[in-house]
Amino acid sequence: MDEYKEHLRRLAVHDEALLEPSQSEKTSRAVSALDERTQALVRIAATIAVDAAPASFQQAVALALAAGATGNEIVATLDAVTPVTGTARVVQSAPKIALALGYDVEDALEHLDP
Secondary structure, three states: OOHHHHHHHHHHOOOHHHHOHHHHHHHHHHHOOOOHHHHHHHHHHHHHHOOOOHHHHHHHHHHHHHOOOOHHHHHHHHHHHHHHHOHHHHHHHHHHHHHHOOOOHHHHHHOOOO
């Protein structure tokens, strides 16, 4: 059986060993056909989709940067998920990603000339 098929079978039957947080992270890296940078960008997309806490955005962005993703690629992920998650979710996530990249959007908006 192909490795991905076995992995899907184990997920489908809720294999506890596979679904433990530390184990699932190791397993997903081991069987993924995606490179580390792409996996990190997908993680950001998922973080946006589930409206995660700011700390989760911090971690996801840090992992993406460590994997070689650029700030432009991380921001492009917001654009890429807009058709799926909706504009409101992306607008809500943008300041969290900005802060994780070291840019305080809300502070910048406060200093705009009226």
